[in-house]
Structure formats: structure tokens, C-alpha cells
Amino acid sequence: MAANLRNPPLHVSMETVVQTAVERGYTAQGEMFSARDMALLAEEVCVCRVELLSGGMGGDNSRTILTHLCEGQPVLIPYDEDLNHEPCQRSGHRAHWAVASGVLLGLAPGTVNKEHTEPDPTLPWLLLPRVSSFPRPSPGLREAYILAKQGKSLRYQLWSLDSLAQSNDQLREMAPLRAGDGTPYVVPQEGVEAGLSGQVVLLHTGALTQ
Known part of the structure; x- marks a missing residue:
């Protein structure tokens, strides 16, 4: 999904994403x-500059996000992820990744x-950014x-930034049922919390520049 939002869009199959992730360990x-691994994977398959943001x-x-x-x-x-796909707080037992593309x-x-906005044709109180001119918070x-x-x-x-931030910040452990099912998983040596909590991956769209 993130690759499709790239400029220009890049169409990458799920098979390619999974195969690349498996091959890289x-x-x-x-x-x-x-x-960190997600950032490396995104940089490779989306062919764009990627920034790992930590600290919540x-x-x-x-403001950066x-x-x-x-x-x-x-x-x-x-x-x-809750049953309706919205953010919840389950200590990481329902950890998933989402792609954010707007605010x-x-x-x-x-x-x-x-100067940077224009009213929506049907909802005048809703202001849309003008082409090539993005308003800043x-x-x-x-x-x-x-x-x-x-x-x-x-x-x-649409998810509130606060609820998403709270969900992101409390990712501490894998679900006990999954951790004990005998299936091999790749988990950071420092644990799930060190690997996920308070971290997001920013994709800088456009072709990768050297």
C-alpha cells in the first residue's frame, strides 16, 4: 500500500514483499x-528514502509526523488493532502495521x-490543500x-492521533498464545517493546537519490 503512494507509484506484489523480508531475515x-527491519524493507521494496522515528x-x-x-x-x-481495525491497547497482543496517508x-x-487552502465543494467548512501547496500544522x-x-x-x-499514539506506545509483548504455539517467529533480541514501541517509519516519496 505504501508503494502505491510513492511518487511515481510503484506496484509491488505481496509475494515480493514477503519473499524479500524472509530472505533478509x-x-x-x-x-x-x-x-528498524520494517524501515530497511520499505527502503528496498519501495525504492525511496526512509526515516525511522523513535521516542513516541x-x-x-x-509535528514531524x-x-x-x-x-x-x-x-x-x-x-x-481492534476488531474494527481501529487502535486499541492490548499490550502488543494484537500488533499490526497500518499505512497512514493523510490528516x-x-x-x-x-x-x-x-493562500494554501480552498474550501471543499460540498463541505465549505472543510479546507483542502491547494495543489503543490501543503499547509503545515x-x-x-x-x-x-x-x-x-x-x-x-x-x-x-480516521483515527485520532492521541489514540493511535497511545496504542503505538504500549506495544510490549507478543500474544501469549502465539508465543507458545511452537511456530518460529523473528523477534528482536531485546524484545517486542524495543522493536516496536514508540516507533514509526516515514517514507520520503520519489526515487531514491544518492
Whole structure:
């Protein structure tokens, strides 16, 4: 999904992604418990520059993530997936990856630079970025929602940045049933928490430059 959001779009089959990950030793069954490995895999199969962000999705990192999305660039985010695909907190027992590709920002009146936006034709209160001109998160930001999709979901969803950040921050362990089922998995030596908690992968779209 992230490869399709690349500029220009790159069509990569699931078989290619999984085969590459297995050959590099990042996964055994399709699992991905290391954000570092996910960054290396994304850099290879999406052929773009990739940045691993750690330290959680709050504070300065939240601004970095929102700005990245406002610029039309995707973010890969590990989180606990609820039955409706939305973020939840299960200590990592339902850890999955989602692709974020957009934002909905709630801004205080009078803080929007109208030079960079235009009203939606059907919802005048909804301001859309003009082509080639992306608004940045401003001091008037009151709330933020992430447009994201998990691989098993049929549609994109809007998740609050706070709920996604909380889910991302509490990824601590593999589900006990999976850990004890006798199936080999690739888990970082330091554990799931060190591999996933508080980390996201930023994809800088466009061809990789040397």
C-alpha cells in the first residue's frame, strides 16, 4: 500500500514483499516485530528514502509526523488493532502495521492560511490543500486525526492521533498464545517493546537519490 503512494507509484506484489523480508531475515511467517527491519524493507521494496522515528508519537514527533503527512508522504505505524481495525491497547497482543496517508486537522478560527487552502465543494467548512501547496500544522491546532488503512480493512479510517499514539506506545509483548504455539517467529533480541514501541517509519516519496 505504501508503494502505491510513492511518487511515481510503484506496484509491488505481496509475494515480493514477503519473499524479500524472509530472505533478509526480517520475518519467518510474515510477522514484523522490528521497526528498524520494517524501515530497511520499505527502503528496498519501495525504492525511496526512509526515516525511522523513535521516542513516541507525541511532542515534536507529532509535528514531524503531521507535517510529513501534510506533504503527501506515507507513514508506517505499528499499533494494536481492534476488531474494527481501529487502535486499541492490548499490550502488543494484537500488533499490526497500518499505512497512514493523510490528516484531518481541527484548527482554531483565524489560524488558517487561506493562500494554501480552498474550501471543499460540498463541505465549505472543510479546507483542502491547494495543489503543490501543503499547509503545515499551525499553533492553532486543536485536534488531529490520521487517515490510515490496515491491510485487512476494506477502507481507510480516521483515527485520532492521541489514540493511535497511545496504542503505538504500549506495544510490549507478543500474544501469549502465539508465543507458545511452537511456530518460529523473528523477534528482536531485546524484545517486542524495543522493536516496536514508540516507533514509526516515514517514507520520503520519489526515487531514491544518492
